[in-house]
Amino acid sequence: QQQVKQSPQSLIVQKGGISIINCAYENTAFDYFPWYQQFPGKGPALLIAIRPDVSEKKEGRFTISFNKSAKQFSLHIMDSQPGDSATYFCAASGGGADGLTFGKGTHLIIQP
Amino acid sequence: NAGVTQTPKFRILKIGQSMTLQCTQDMNHNYMYWYRQDPGMGLKLIYYSVGAGITDKGEVPNGYNVSRSTTEDFPLRLELAAPSQTSVYFCASSYSSSSGQGGGNTIYFGEGSWLTVV
Numbered sequence: 619q620q621q622v623k624q625s626p627q628s629l630i631v632q633k634g635g636i637s638i639i640n641c642a643y644e645n646t647a648f649d650y651f652p653w654y655q656q657f658p659g660k661g662p663a664l665l666i667a668i669r670p671d672v673s674e675k676k677e678g679r680f681t682i683s684f685n686k687s688a689k690q691f692s693l694h695i696m697d698s699q700p701g702d703s704a705t706y707f708c709a710a711s712g713g714g715a716d717g718l719t720f721g722k723g724t725h726l727i728i729q730p
Numbered sequence: 731n732a733g734v735t736q737t738p739k740f741r742i743l744k745i746g747q748s749m750t751l752q753c754t755q756d757m758n759h760n761y762m763y764w765y766r767q768d769p770g771m772g773l774k775l776i777y778y779s780v781g782a783g784i785t786d787k788g789e790v791p792n793g794y795n796v797s798r799s800t801t802e803d804f805p806l807r808l809e810l811a812a813p814s815q816t817s818v819y820f821c822a823s824s825y826s827s828s829s830g831q832g833g834g835n836t837i838y839f840g841e842g843s844w845l846t847v848v
Contacts, residue, residue: 627770652836661734661820661839662773707772715780716788717763717824717837720772 621645622710624721632729637695639724641708644689648710652718653682653693656705665706666693698728732756734840736821742846743811751806751843753821761824762804763788763837764796766817773820779804780826811847819843 623642631637643651652667668675668682668691675682681694695702705725709718737752755762760781765773775788779798793815795807804823808815824837 624772659841661822661841663839664836667836715761715826716778716786717761717775717822718773720774722770722772 621719622708622721624708624724626724627722628725628727630727630729631698633698633700635698635728637698637702637726637728638692639706639708639726640690640692641710641721642688642690643710645710645712645719646689647712648719649713650711651682651684651691652709652711653680654707654709654720656707656723662707695726698726700728700730702726703728734821734823734838736819736840736843738843739841740844742848743808745811745813745847747811748807748809749811751808751819751821751845753804753806753840754802755804755821755823755838756802757823757825757838758801759823759825759838760801761826761835762798763822763824764794764804764806765820765822765839766790767820767842768817776806776819808845813847815845816847817845819845 653665654662655665656662666677666680670686679696684691705723707723708721734755763778764776767773774790777796779785822837822839824835
């Protein structure tokens with residue numbers, strides 16, 4: 619059972635455009651929703667995270683939008699740059715000791 | 731401050747061989763994890779530990795074993811390697827101040843260990 623569904627699997631965006639990645643979850647006990655960024659040959663690193671008590675969180679060019687009733691959240695990358703090219707994972711946690719449940723990842727390519 | 735360090739970076743195993751992936755962290759984190767990453771499948775939890783002497787199974791524990799004798803170290807043992815264990819393995823750690831409350835805390839990952847079983 620896939621508890622966090624992520625789309626699209628891959629995404630190509632022109633430099634300066636907006637990249638949008640979507641995730642949906644099933645478990646209503648989830649209360650922490652991070653996004654991780656992974657460059658080739660490296661481990662994932664935390665990019666931005668949100669809790670369900672707010673509908674949006676912005677850090678620089680990165681914004682998470684959260685819709686609790688729809689059980690969906692998304693990552694928006696404004697003014698996308700070639701250096702943003704990476705794999706992005708959404709994840710969710712319900713406060714248990716077993717860490718995060720990850721989506722399958724989105725391979726983002728920003729074309730110059 | 732090295733963070734989470736994994737060794738080896740790359741390894742080729744023959745079917746039926748055994749090996750241990752080493753993981754150590756210097757952040758004094760109480761929680762540690764092992765994930766495997768397969769193409770297009772995201773990261774799946776193999777085992778986790780909430781402190782020295784305590785380990786528990788994750789989503790995909792079959793074929794693996796772990797131990798946690800110290801706060802810093804969390805080795806992953808592969809017994810009787812199989813081609814299905816060809817993957818990239820990530821060790822990770824986090825800190826939680828409340829027992830059983832691992833969520834909401836940043837998880838820090840190592841750089842990964844690429845394992846091929848032939």
